[in-house]
Amino acid sequence: MFDSLKKKLQTIRTRFTSNIEEAAGVEPEPEAALFPEVEAVEEPIVATTPATRPEPLVTEKAVPEAQEKPTFFEKVKVLVREREVLLREKDIEEPLFELEMVLLENDVALPVTDEIIARMRNDLVGKHRKIGVSVDDLVVLTLRSALCGVLGDGLDLLQYIREHERPVKILFTGVNGTGKTTTVAKVGNYLQKNGFSVVIGAGDTFRAGAIEQIRVHADRLGIKVIQHQAGADPSAVLFDAVQYAKAHDIDVVLADTAGRFHNRANLMNQLEKIQRVMKPDLVVYVDEAVAGNDAVIRADEFNKAVGTDAIVLTKADMDPKGGAAISVAHTVGRPILFLGTGQGYDDIMPFSPRVVVDELLGDEA
Ligand SMILES: Nc1nc2c(ncn2[C@@H]2O[C@H](COP(=O)(O)OP(=O)(O)OP(=O)(O)O)[C@@H](O)[C@H]2O)c(=O)[nH]1
Ligand SMILES: [Mg+2]
Structure with missing residues (x-):
């Protein structure tokens, strides 16, 4: 049932996701302010070259502290989870247009297509959107709400x-x-x-x-x-x-x-x-x-x-x-x-x- 549309929507999801990730990447996020110690973790790694190693004590001292702090990977995960992005029209213009074409190709009526696109735009553009663990979640959530909006409630x-x-x-x-x-x-x-x-x-x-x-x-x-x-x-x-x-x-x-x-x-x-x-x-x-x-x-x-x-x-x-x-x-x-x-x-x-x-x-x- 609806296999052609389903396949196309998968592609569109990926397109939205990569555009939003890209937009989030250029946002001047306050990473350093949130986790200033991220830089401190990087330093000892650089300092492991024998020729430049200054004081071995630095790493020894760092060990007990590091056990209480989150690992570098955990910090990065938190950063991604916490990130907010302000999407602009141009960030999603391309996938929105592709979505419009996909809906029309799959026989979605023009006014209904317009409504879905308007809902997507309204939900995404100009608002601070929290990017969860996965950007795809945000895309699916928005697409889901746009589609549910035009499908109505059904009748039991x-x-x-x-x-x-x-x-x-x-x-x-x-x-x-x-x-x-x-x-x-x-x-x-x-x-x-x-x-x-x-x-x-x-x-x-x-x-x-x-x-x-x-x-x-x-x-x-x-x-x-x-x-x-x-x-x-x-x-x-x-x-x-x-x-x-x-x-x-x-x-x-x-x-x-x-x-x-x-x-x-x-x-x-x-x-x-x-x-x-x-x-x-x-x-x-x-x-x-x-x-x-x-x-x-x-x-x-x-x-x-x-x-x-x-x-x-x-x-x-x-x-x-x-x-x-x-x-x-x-x-x-x-x-x-x-x-x-x-x-x-x-x-x-x-x-x-x-x-x-x-x-x-x-x-x-
Ligand atoms: N694949 C599939 N075939 C269906 C479905 N519903 C009906 N059909 C088939 O469509 C054909 C026409 O079904 P009918 O119920 O006779 O249609 P009708 O609207 O009553 O037709 P008229 O009385 O001539 O106007 C039959 O071969 C049904 O088996 C469905 O959901 N899926
Ligand atoms: Mg009949």
Whole structure:
């Protein structure tokens, strides 16, 4: 997942680190003032040449004192740990530009890229930054905070369901073939495993074979499906699914729908009708991570057309770039709920910005 971006970020980390180390190196740090005895340690080393050795007593006297003092290596370590550096724009201009290019190449949307760069600049430039044991720590910390800043908070579906009146009604929308039906099945499986009862509404009455497809998934998972015949009004199907849930104390209704593009007026009107009739608690927009910027643009258009409460990005397992995952929440202003990570029922990951950033900044295997 996101391997291309991950590799590039490793390179960028190194670039930032070496630039900051360089900047720290030219800073007139008060090393001598902090540890004046560093010089005194160096003197006897020079004095060991037999021709210039003045008084052997100097080294003998130094031995008991040296035992109480830190060694030269320890002093240097402390110096590095204690060092503060004031970074200027020009110190990190180059790696910032490289980071910008890497993000854009990996399909991170332009405004989101700008936001990440601005956060990095704001965190690093013109401030006294303490350089820890490793400069890389500082870089990772800053990059982590910039990425988390645009990823938002995610949405914990289990907590959402616990806190809401049952049945919680979730409507899945999106363009054709992105993984809506598979996601409905995966989410059903995930909720059942977490102790919630589920019913699925077969709301795609449009595409041939769609009802049969969701039925096969649901049968495998032992989930009840409410269905009408092909061509029926999806609002009626989903209304029935909600009624069934109410009558049987089912916790969650998952509504599958036909794929549609936001500019197909009749299909979007149909979606609005579904919303009026079913009154979903959550409208979840599903798109595929591999679509990159297209997915982000479509998600935004869908949100403007019919509203969106959360986003699922499928096929993250096939996406080396990660641009959509990084951009979509910030662009649409709605959280990512899950990432789809494969074709199996368990291949779904509740979206946690922290876990995604760990994955991106983790050390390469
Ligand atoms: N690798 C991978 N494949 C996925 C994932 N999610 C769905 N797919 C595959 O994507 C294809 C389309 O999935 P569907 O669930 O039928 O997509 P849909 O959005 O319901 O399609 P329509 O109903 O035709 O609009 C199937 O082959 C799925 O197995 C995922 O997370 N990873
Ligand atoms: Mg489908």
